[in-house]
Amino acid sequence: MFDIKRLRNDFAKVEEALRHRGKSAELVAEFPALDGKRRELLQETEQLKNRRNTVSQEVAKLKKAGGDASSLIAEMRDVGDRIKALDDELRAVESAIEQLMLAIPNVPHESVPVGASEEDNVEIRRVGEPRTFDFEPKAHWDLAQALGLLDFERAAKVTGSRFVFIAGSEPDWNGRSSTL
Numbered sequence: 803m804f805d806i807k808r809l810r811n812d813f814a815k816v817e818e819a820l821r822h823r824g825k826s827a828e829l830v831a832e833f834p835a836l837d838g839k840r841r842e843l844l845q846e847t848e849q850l851k852n853r854r855n856t857v858s859q860e861v862a863k864l865k866k867a868g869g870d871a872s873s874l875i876a877e878m879r880d881v882g883d884r885i886k887a888l889d890d891e892l893r894a895v896e897s898a899i900e901q902l903m904l905a906i907p908n909v910p911h912e913s914v915p916v917g918a919s920e921e922d923n924v925e926i927r928r929v930g931e932p933r934t935f936d937f938e939p940k941a942h943w944d945l946a947q948a949l950g951l952l953d954f955e956r957a958a959k960v961t962g963s964r965f966v967f968i969a970g971s972e973p974d975w976n977g978r979s980s981t982l
Contacts, residue, residue, distance in 0.1 A: 809833055843892040
């Protein structure tokens with residue numbers, strides 16, 4: 803999940819980085835309003851809880867002195883109901899913020915060049931020389947599938963794209979392949 807402090811402190815940079823990744827800035831557009839609402843709800847809830855605690859002490863003093871505290875008790879029931887409503891609203895806002903944060907992809911570092919494809923990447927350094935072959939090398943996933951080591955089709959049916967099962971294995975309850 804994305805870091806909420808980073809989104810609060812560097813909102814414009816995050817928006818820009820998302821645009822550089824080809825994502826819409828609308829992905830995070832509602833965050834400032836949600837975050838502001840969350841802060842308001844927290845502040846109001848804390849004020850009401852403080853009021854409830856103060857009045858509870860007053861009620862105890864009144865009862866000890868033999869006074870009538872029924873009006874304060876009724877007021878505190880209303881305060882308690884308001885706190886419960888605010889807590890419910892706060893949970894909904896926090897859930898919306900969490901969903902928003904989960905939808906934000908990784909933001910590239912500022913030093914990463916902006917480009918439409920991997921051809922726009924910049925080679926910073928090269929260690930050694932790339933190997934040359936007298937044949938067209940195959941990708942590792944093609945080799946593993948040809949050798950019967952990986953099962954892409956079954957993994958796609960179970961988990962969706964970009965996952966693979968080791969051939970001959972059964973996934974455990976965590977979805978990992980457990981045997982060969």
